[in-house]
Amino acid sequence: MTWLIMAVLSAFFAGLTSILAKCGIKKTDSDLATALRTVVVLVFSWVMVFVVGSYGTITQIAPKSFLFLVLSGFATGASWICYFKALSMGDVNKVVPIDKSSTILTVLLAIICFGETQNLAVKLIGTALLAIGIFLMIEKKQAASHEQKGSWIVYAVLSAVFAALTSILAKVGISGVESNLGTAVRTGVVLVMAWVIVFAKGKQKQLKSLDKKELGFISLSGVATGASWLCYYYAIQNGVVSVVVPIDKMSIIVAVAFSYIFFKEKLTKKAVLGLGLMLAGTLAMAIWS
Numbered sequence: 001m002t003w004l005i006m007a008v009l010s011a012f013f014a015g016l017t018s019i020l021a022k023c024g025i026k027k028t029d030s031d032l033a034t035a036l037r038t039v040v041v042l043v044f045s046w047v048m049v050f051v052v053g054s055y056g057t058i059t060q061i062a063p064k065s066f067l068f069l070v071l072s073g074f075a076t077g078a079s080w081i082c083y084f085k086a087l088s089m090g091d092v093n094k095v096v097p098i099d100k101s102s103t104i105l106t107v108l109l110a111i112i113c114f115g116e117t118q119n120l121a122v123k124l125i126g127t128a129l130l131a132i133g134i135f136l137m138i139e140k141k142q143a144a145s146h147e148q149k150g151s152w153i154v155y156a157v158l159s160a161v162f163a164a165l166t167s168i169l170a171k172v173g174i175s176g177v178e179s180n181l182g183t184a185v186r187t188g189v190v191l192v193m194a195w196v197i198v199f200a201k202g203k204q205k206q207l208k209s210l211d212k213k214e215l216g217f218i219s220l221s222g223v224a225t226g227a228s229w230l231c232y233y234y235a236i237q238n239g240v241v242s243v244v245v246p247i248d249k250m251s252i253i254v255a256v257a258f259s260y261i262f263f264k265e266k267l268t269k270k271a272v273l274g275l276g277l278m279l280a281g282t283l284a285m286a287i288w289s
Contacts, residue, residue, distance in 0.1 A: 003239030006231040007247040013228035015254025017221050019262060021084060022092050024217035028210060030084040032203050033218050035194035038080075040222025041229065042191050045184035048230055054178035061177055061185070068173030069182055072166050073189025079162035080190065081197065082155045090152035092259035093267060097137035097274070098156035100249040102163035104131050107285075109168045110241040122284055123242055129281030130246065136274025137267075170233060171241050179233040187229070246282040253279065 025033045049055050061069075086095045107127050110116045116123075174182040198204055228251075235244040256275065259265040267275065 001239070003235045003244065004247070007235040007239065007244045010228045010231035010235060010244075010248045011251040012254055013224045013231065013251075014248060015251035015258065017224040017228060018087065018092055018096055018251070018255040019258040020217050020221035020224055022087050022259075022263070024214045024221055025084060025088045026214065028214045028218065029203050029206055030088040031081060031194070031197055031201060032206055032210075033214075034080050034084050035191070035198045036215070037218045037222035037225065038187065038191045038194045040219050041226040042184070042187045044223060044226030045180065045187045045229070048180045048226075049178075049184045052178065052180050054181040057178060058181060058185070061181075065173050065175055065177050065182075066185070068169050069177070069186045070173075070189050072169035072173050073186035074193060075162045075166040075169055076186060077190040077193035079159045079166060081194070082162065083159035086152045086155035086159060090156070091265050092263060093256045093265045093271070094137075095152060095156045096252050096255045097134050097278075098153065099159045099163065100252050100278075101131075101134045101157075102160035102167075103127075103246050103249040104134075105161070105164035106167045106245045107242045109164065110171075110245070113168060114171065114241060116240055116242045118240075126246065126281040126285040129277045129284070130249075133274040133277030133279075133281065136277065137271045167236065167241065167245055171236055174233060174237050179237045180230060182237075183229050183233050243285050246285050250279065250282050 021033070021037070024037075046055075083095070083099055086099070104127055107123060111120070111123065170182070170186065173186070177185075228248075232244070232248055235248070253275070256265075256267065260267070
């Protein structure tokens with residue numbers, strides 16, 4: 001099934017995004033980095049729209065679909081801002097598991113909102129394994145500041161909540177809309193939201209002093225995000241949301257692997273067990289749902 005392959009590719013590119021973004025926000029403000037990488041994602045998205053030739057159908061998008069695409073864009077923007085703020089303060093292998101907890105809420109909402117009750121027992125067991133795995137992977141980060149120590153967790157949790165809303169809203173929004181076009185429209189919303197925040201906080205002044213190396217990593221993370229989105233929204237448009245989302249969230253494996261290689265962020269035995277449970281829950285839903 002093509003949508004399953006696209007879901008796996010989405011996970012790979014999403015995991016790569018976390019690592020590239022982490023490299024790009026060591027000195028660069030996270031809000032500014034989010035706004036810059038969204039420019040790259042938007043360009044990438046519209047290039048794909050013209051490649052597949054769906055630009056001519058933009059005027060045919062139903063008002064309801066357009067509204068939900070816009071709402072999913074706002075949810076994505078909020079999720080990104082919180083996520084990259086958390087990444088700038090915490091370790092990749094600690095922030096990512098909390099962000100991926102959005103899977104649990106998304107699966108439950110998909111069952112309730114879209115009636116995806118096929119093999120319900122498997123989905124619930126898989127979701128339970130994900131929840132336990134995420135709990136085992138969440139560890140407190142040792143930080144010099146007590147305030148910073150707790151703040152990254154708050155941002156990571158908010159990122160997960162908004163990410164779950166994004167999936168549900170997008171599923172409604174891309175109904176009857178070509179997936180690449182839907183991605184491009186909602187990315188435009190994220191772009192506006194991100195730059196409004198940058199200018200509202202007066203951070204645009206930092207553009208002059210951007211580290212070129214970090215700008216390169218931010219741009220690459222934007223390309224990875226664009227690739228992940230295109231694969232992801234094709235998958236949820238053509239597949240089962242409660243299966244696609246858990247597979248996509250297994251980008252955590254890619255993120256953890258690269259965080260170990262590049263940042264030397266090691267996992268404890270408890271965290272490794274948690275990662276194994278998350279993988280088991282995801283595979284159960286992918287195979288038997």
